[in-house]
Amino acid sequence: ERQEDPLSPPERQALEHWKRFVEQNPDSREAAPLLEGIDEAQGRWLETQRRRNVRRAREALEAGKPAAARSYAERALRYAPEDPTAVEVRNQAEQRLAVEEENRRRSLEATAAAADPGLERPLALALLAAHADLAGAARRLLEIAPDSPLSDEAAFASALAASDSGRERASW
Numbered sequence: 434e435r436q437e438d439p440l441s442p443p444e445r446q447a448l449e450h451w452k453r454f455v456e457q458n459p460d461s462r463e464a465a466p467l468l469e470g471i472d473e474a475q476g477r478w479l480e481t482q483r484r485r486n487v488r489r490a491r492e493a494l495e496a497g498k499p500a501a502a503r504s505y506a507e508r509a510l511r512y513a514p515e516d517p518t519a520v521e522v523r524n525q526a527e528q529r530l531a532v533e534e535e536n537r538r539r540s541l542e543a544t545a546a547a548a549d550p551g552l553e554r555p556l557a558l559a560l561l562a563a564h565a566d567l568a569g570a571a572r573r574l575l576e577i578a579p580d581s582p583l584s585d586e587a588a589f590a591s592a593l594a595a596s597d598s599g600r601e602r603a604s605w
Contacts, residue, residue: 448474483513490522499529553583556590568594 451467458464490505506523510516559570571590574583596604 444474479512483509483516483519486512487516487519487522490519490526494522494526494529499526499533502526503530556583556587560590560593567591567597 448471451471454461455464455467455471486505486509490502490509493499493502493505503523503526506519506526509519510523513519553574556570556574559565559567567590571587571594574587575591592604595601
């Protein structure tokens with residue numbers, strides 16, 4: 434944070450001296466003008482930190498790094514609570530993280546289902562073969578294990594089979 438500070442080292446030192454002076458001499462006539470300078474410098478620093486972290490959050494989101502984006506957005510919110518831009522970027526990052534987590538969960542379930550090659554092998558062979566009974570393989574999988582993690586793949590294979598047979602509306 435010290436390297437990202439918008440204040441130069443002499444300004445930071447002066448700010449620290451001003452703060453110390455005002456704390457030690459709150460009733461001094463020099464304290465009032467210093468308070469304005471302290472508030473202005475502190476506000477400038479907070480706004481710069483918010484802006485930088487929102488920019489980094491957006492860049493991380495665009496780079497496909499939602500965890501980093503969420504972290505930067507939350508940091509921006511520490512500098513400016515309830516900043517609408519930071520809230521929006523954080524929400525987008527959290528949505529992407531939720532999708533990644535759901536995909537990871539489904540992938541693990543499919544891996545567990547893959548332990549039974551009797552479920553996946555006929556469908557996989559039907560998808561690879563040129564003139565195989567794709568619709569039949571998909572139907573058998575759905576009959577055997579309708580709640581299988583592979584049921585989405587079987588439904589997709591059924592749609593492919595319908596499309597291949599010219600039943601476009603049924604495929605959709």
